[in-house]
Amino acid sequence: MMFWVAIxxxxxxxxxLLDGFDLGIGILFGAAGxxxxxxxxxxxxxxxxxxxxxxxxxxxxxxxxxxPIVYATLFSAFYLPLLLMLAGLILRGVAFEYRYKTERMRWxxxxxxxxxxxxxxxxxxxxAGALVEGLPISNGEYSGGEFGWFSPFAVLCGIGLCLGYALxxxxxxxxxxxxxxxxxxxRLIPYLAVxxxxxxVVVFVYALAKDLRVMHRWLERPYLFVFPVIGVxxxxxxxxxxxxxxxxxxxxxxxxxxxxxFGTLAxxxxxxxxxFSITIEEAAAPHSSLAFMxxxxxxxxxxxxxxxxxxxYSVFRGKVQPTTDHY
Amino acid sequence: xxxxxxxxxxxxxxxxxxxxxxxxxxxxxxAAWLTVLEALHLRTGRPAYRLVFEFWLKIFGVAFGLGxxxxxxxxxxxxTNWSVLARMSGPIQGPxxxxxxxxxxxxxASFFGILLFGRPRVPPWFYLFSTAMVALGTTxxxxxxxxxNSWMQVPVGYAIExxxxxxxxxxxxxFSPVLWVRFPHMLLASYLTGAFCVAATGxxxxxxxxxxxxxxxxxxxxLYFAAVLLPAxxxxxxxxxxxVVDHQPSKMAAIEARWHDEKPASExxxxxxxxxxxxxxxxxxxxxxxxxxxxxxxxxxxxxGLDSIPPQDRPPVxxxxxxxxxxxxxxxxxxxxxxxxxxxxxxxxxxxxxxxxWLTFLSFPLPFIATLTGWFTAEVGRQPWTVYRVLRTAxxxxxxxxxxxxxxxxxxxxxxxxxxxxxxxxxxYRLLHAGPQGRLVLPPATAIPNxxxxxxxxxxxxxxxxxxxxxx
Numbered sequence: 001m002m003f004w005v006a007i008x009x010x011x012x013x014x015x016x017l018l019d020g021f022d023l024g025i026g027i028l029f030g031a032a033g034x035x036x037x038x039x040x041x042x043x044x045x046x047x048x049x050x051x052x053x054x055x056x057x058x059x060x061x062x063x064x065x066x067x068p069i070v071y072a073t074l075f076s077a078f079y080l081p082l083l084l085m086l087a088g089l090i091l092r093g094v095a096f097e098y099r100y101k102t103e104r105m106r107w108x109x110x111x112x113x114x115x116x117x118x119x120x121x122x123x124x125x126x127x128a129g130a131l132v133e134g135l136p137i138s139n140g141e142y143s144g145g146e147f148g149w150f151s152p153f154a155v156l157c158g159i160g161l162c163l164g165y166a167l168x169x170x171x172x173x174x175x176x177x178x179x180x181x182x183x184x185x186x187r188l189i190p191y192l193a194v195x196x197x198x199x200x201v202v203v204f205v206y207a208l209a210k211d212l213r214v215m216h217r218w219l220e221r222p223y224l225f226v227f228p229v230i231g232v233x234x235x236x237x238x239x240x241x242x243x244x245x246x247x248x249x250x251x252x253x254x255x256x257x258x259x260x261x262f263g264t265l266a267x268x269x270x271x272x273x274x275x276f277s278i279t280i281e282e283a284a285a286p287h288s289s290l291a292f293m294x295x296x297x298x299x300x301x302x303x304x305x306x307x308x309x310x311x312x313y314s315v316f317r318g319k320v321q322p323t324t325d326h327y
Numbered sequence: 328x329x330x331x332x333x334x335x336x337x338x339x340x341x342x343x344x345x346x347x348x349x350x351x352x353x354x355x356x357x358a359a360w361l362t363v364l365e366a367l368h369l370r371t372g373r374p375a376y377r378l379v380f381e382f383w384l385k386i387f388g389v390a391f392g393l394g395x396x397x398x399x400x401x402x403x404x405x406x407t408n409w410s411v412l413a414r415m416s417g418p419i420q421g422p423x424x425x426x427x428x429x430x431x432x433x434x435x436a437s438f439f440g441i442l443l444f445g446r447p448r449v450p451p452w453f454y455l456f457s458t459a460m461v462a463l464g465t466t467x468x469x470x471x472x473x474x475x476n477s478w479m480q481v482p483v484g485y486a487i488e489x490x491x492x493x494x495x496x497x498x499x500x501x502f503s504p505v506l507w508v509r510f511p512h513m514l515l516a517s518y519l520t521g522a523f524c525v526a527a528t529g530x531x532x533x534x535x536x537x538x539x540x541x542x543x544x545x546x547x548x549x550l551y552f553a554a555v556l557l558p559a560x561x562x563x564x565x566x567x568x569x570x571v572v573d574h575q576p577s578k579m580a581a582i583e584a585r586w587h588d589e590k591p592a593s594e595x596x597x598x599x600x601x602x603x604x605x606x607x608x609x610x611x612x613x614x615x616x617x618x619x620x621x622x623x624x625x626x627x628x629x630x631x632g633l634d635s636i637p638p639q640d641r642p643p644v645x646x647x648x649x650x651x652x653x654x655x656x657x658x659x660x661x662x663x664x665x666x667x668x669x670x671x672x673x674x675x676x677x678x679x680x681x682x683x684x685w686l687t688f689l690s691f692p693l694p695f696i697a698t699l700t701g702w703f704t705a706e707v708g709r710q711p712w713t714v715y716r717v718l719r720t721a722x723x724x725x726x727x728x729x730x731x732x733x734x735x736x737x738x739x740x741x742x743x744x745x746x747x748x749x750x751x752x753x754x755x756y757r758l759l760h761a762g763p764q765g766r767l768v769l770p771p772a773t774a775i776p777n778x779x780x781x782x783x784x785x786x787x788x789x790x791x792x793x794x795x796x797x798x799x
């Protein structure tokens with residue numbers, strides 16, 4: 001059971017990091033004016049986006065297989081947000097193929113790509129926020145109605161994640177692109193970083209003011225403070241590398257910040273899966289299901305999946321080549 | 328519980344899953360064929376194989392993208408609309424779908440990136456390997472989905488504990504005989520879909536007198552493959568019928584519009600089933616014991632009629648009855664086209680026989696229709712159960728789902744899918760129309776004014792750089 005908790009956590013984190021940067025690029029895509037820039041931005045993600053998004057499906061099916069109650073409860077509770085997210089993911093997904101098939105209609109797919117990415121990122125942040133605040137659940141079943149997930153705090157988290165993904169995206173662009181796109185991304189990073197910082201402060205104050213249960217965790221578990229420290233160090237290194245234009249560094253540092261934030265959340269939830277109503281223990285599937293998944297998928301295939309991901313990133317390592325960018 | 332939310336959720340599931348299956352069934356076949364093409368190209372070095380490969384890879388790209396995005400929806404829908412099913416069957420269906428994601432999706436996603444953009448970056452053998460991995464991925468995906476669905480059709484290897492299905496024998500689940508006739512049936516359907524689309528495209532070019540070499544490759548490979556696969560599909564189709572007779576008598580009775588028990592049974596070829604009065608109008612019927620012979624391979628076997636099934640357990644009749652007959656009809660026409668075409672190809676007279684060329688060209692929808700109607704038969708025939716004889720569809724739905732929410736999502740999915748489907752089909756049509764040597768991709772706007780011709784020229788010289796998204 002703990003094995004699947006760990007695999008689930010790794011998958012969600014990988015999803016947030018990997019699809020995070022390509023959703024982020026989608027969010028920034030609308031701001032890029034001309035076709036050359038847009039093409040360069042897309043080229044930085046097009047060989048890997050499909051694999052990135054697959055980690056979302058991985059997280060979904062692990063949840064279903066290993067923690068069916070959580071899958072059933074959360075997905076039905078977030079009915080409308082998930083609908084929005086799926087519509088967003090569909091529109092941005094087809095844009096990769098469709099936009100190169102037309103010129104007159106290209107603006108539609110570009111709008112779909114940018115809008116879809118924005119909506120998907122917002123919904124992901126919002127659902128995470130709603131979870132932190134606590135979903136209305138009685139007798140193990142969601143009881144909040146159609147909009148039970150909605151709150152100012154959730155919306156705030158949605159905006160925060162959009163900023164965060166955009167930051168991750170611009171760091172990826174810095175690493176993969178050259179010329180104008182790289183410069184523009186470098187100029188954008190400080191603004192996004194300050195925006196994100198502001199968001200974090202507001203969330204913190206809000207959580208204090210509302211006396212959210214999550215906050216008590218911090219008093220009970222002082223070792224949690226390790227994560228913000230990691231985050232601050234990573235942020236300092238990132239700032240330094242942005243100033244000195246060291247292309248490879250910012251992405252990894254921002255990824256580290258994300259990982260630290262994710263670690264904070266995961267440990268403040270522990271041992272709950274849906275905070276303060278369903279624990280990991282209660283949610284776990286029967287032993288025969290977990291064992292079946294462990295002895296094949298978990299033990300052998302999961303390392304293979306990581307290997308494929310590494311292979312595909314290493315085949316496409318290095319800068320996107322502007323010289324072969326033509327048709 | 329809200330009854331109309333149930334109807335809307337069922338409509339939504341039927342719509343999204345039908346939409347989805349069109350693309351995997353096409354890409355599973357196409358991926359296998361692309362592997363063969365790439366292997367032939369590596370072995371013979373004939374540029375035509377490479378050209379045909381590059382051409383179909385683009386079409387594969389569009390269809391694959393549509394399959395991926397519509398597939399993600401499926402992974403969520405069990406939880407959003409069918410939370411009771413998700414909670415109860417999670418311990419069985421969840422691990423099966425996890426295996427699908429783990430073993431198949433990552434193969435597909437990682438190696439497909441290499442297929443599209445990696446040709447200049449990897450050695451030829453690795454490129455072929457990547458193609459084969461994509462094909463393997465699509466096939467594995469089909470296996471796990473069939474394992475999943477077969478368990479819902481004929482649940483085995485489980486016990487019910489605390490209101491959930493707890494698996495107690497995974498070997499039974501994975502080696503269920505039902506799965507092992509249904510999986511080949513689906514796989515063959517996919518290969519036939521690929522083969523007919525390829526052959527139809529070849530026929531189209533022959534009719535237009537264009538791309539003679541490539542059209543010849545498509546026509547030959549497509550029709551020969553199909554001619555061999557179709558009889559095999561007939562056999563597996565029959566074996567599928569046998570599992571239905573053994574395990575799902577209510578579905579068989581609906582497929583055959585058999586209202587009363589018969590021993591030995593007759594066979595209704597065509598009729599208008601009059602559900603209210605439990606009889607068939609305008610029936611064309613073969614006398615006994617042909618019904619028993621077709622359904623049970625026996626001259627004397629008794630066949631179950633709908634009246635011996637409790638009314639609350641009866642499936643709808645009209646949809647399974649007609650869907651099944653349309654599927655078999657498509658198979659017959661495809662057999663005619665494939666065998667006739669192969670014979671004339673063999674004699675070297677095919678390219679002059681315009682009627683058969685037209686027939687081949689127009690036959691491309693048949694495998695899609697056959698796949699869809701086959702699934703309609705299987706899924707509607709299983710009703711009113713979602714897990715056959717254990718969990719009713721009506722009890723599987725998210726209890727607090729309102730009709731308003733279900734209506735919203737149904738409208739959103741219909742709108743988004745129609746939109747992307749319309750454009751996807753149009754773009755595939757344009758790719759097909761342009762053909763393997765045509766100008767396949769519009770260059771970026773900036774490239775047009777100063778050097779339009781050189782763009783086209785580059786295409787001819789370096790096919791690798793022609794992918795829609797342009798390589799890197």
